[in-house]
Amino acid sequence: MNDFxxxxxxxxxKIMGEFVEGFEHLKNIGPAVSVFGSARLKKxxxxxxxxxxxSEALSKEGFSIITGGGPGIMEASNKGARKGKGKSxxxxxxxxxxxxxxxxxxxxxxxxxFFARKVMxxxxxxxxxxxxxxxxxxxEAFEALTLIQTGKISRFPVILVGKKYWxxxxxxxxxxxxxxxxxxxxxxxxxxxxxxxKEVVKIISNFYRENNFKxxxxxxxxMMI
Numbered sequence: 001m002n003d004f005x006x007x008x009x010x011x012x013x014k015i016m017g018e019f020v021e022g023f024e025h026l027k028n029i030g031p032a033v034s035v036f037g038s039a040r041l042k043k044x045x046x047x048x049x050x051x052x053x054x055s056e057a058l059s060k061e062g063f064s065i066i067t068g069g070g071p072g073i074m075e076a077s078n079k080g081a082r083k084g085k086g087k088s089x090x091x092x093x094x095x096x097x098x099x100x101x102x103x104x105x106x107x108x109x110x111x112x113x114f115f116a117r118k119v120m121x122x123x124x125x126x127x128x129x130x131x132x133x134x135x136x137x138x139x140e141a142f143e144a145l146t147l148i149q150t151g152k153i154s155r156f157p158v159i160l161v162g163k164k165y166w167x168x169x170x171x172x173x174x175x176x177x178x179x180x181x182x183x184x185x186x187x188x189x190x191x192x193x194x195x196x197x198k199e200v201v202k203i204i205s206n207f208y209r210e211n212n213f214k215x216x217x218x219x220x221x222x223m224m225i
Contacts, residue, residue, distance in 0.1 A: 037073025037131030059084025078104035
């Protein structure tokens with residue numbers, strides 16, 4: 001029993017270490033956008049190409065790009081950020097599948113704990129751009145929506161890119177969740193759905209300009225759970 005207690009105590013210090021290291025590495029990255037999507041999509045995927053294009057455009061607008069640091073959409077986004085001459089950040093996670101960090105991140109970190117990594121995504125972001133992905137991608141999207149909905153963080157854009165991929169989910173939210181009153185109709189306004197890179201940049205740039213100097217927004221960025 002004492003061994004388990006000792007392990008728990010040391011785990012707390014390890015978790016604290018991940019938070020401290022994350023804050024130190026990311027405190028000076030400037031305005032950033034977190035980009036999510038499947039690690040399984042290859043370079044010939046239209047979504048891979050679209051992610052690179054969107055991230056390059058955001059980078060040219062002065063935004064750092066944060067990804068999960070792995071292959072697929074993450075690689076495409078870090079690649080686009082590098083091409084746009086911006087900061088390209090990869091927050092890799094240690095998992096059994098042995099996710100290898102992609103070569104396009106010029107700021108790279110490794111995490112053992114998903115929740116510590118998630119805090120870094122949301123704390124330093126002025127927007128989430130969600131490309132087609134699996135459970136992990138949906139987890140990031142819905143966690144951000146939950147934090148916004150519950151007022152734990154101030155609202156920022158959550159943009160689903162890929163109408164063909166995401167339209168079924170959005171339709172289900174409208175026809176089932178809203179109909180059953182498990183969410184309100186206004187909650188749907190927390191999401192954007194588009195295929196247009198220019199629209200992604202416009203939404204995030206406009207939001208940043210409107211909120212950059214608001215003290216209440218800066219304060220709300222620190223409200224982590």
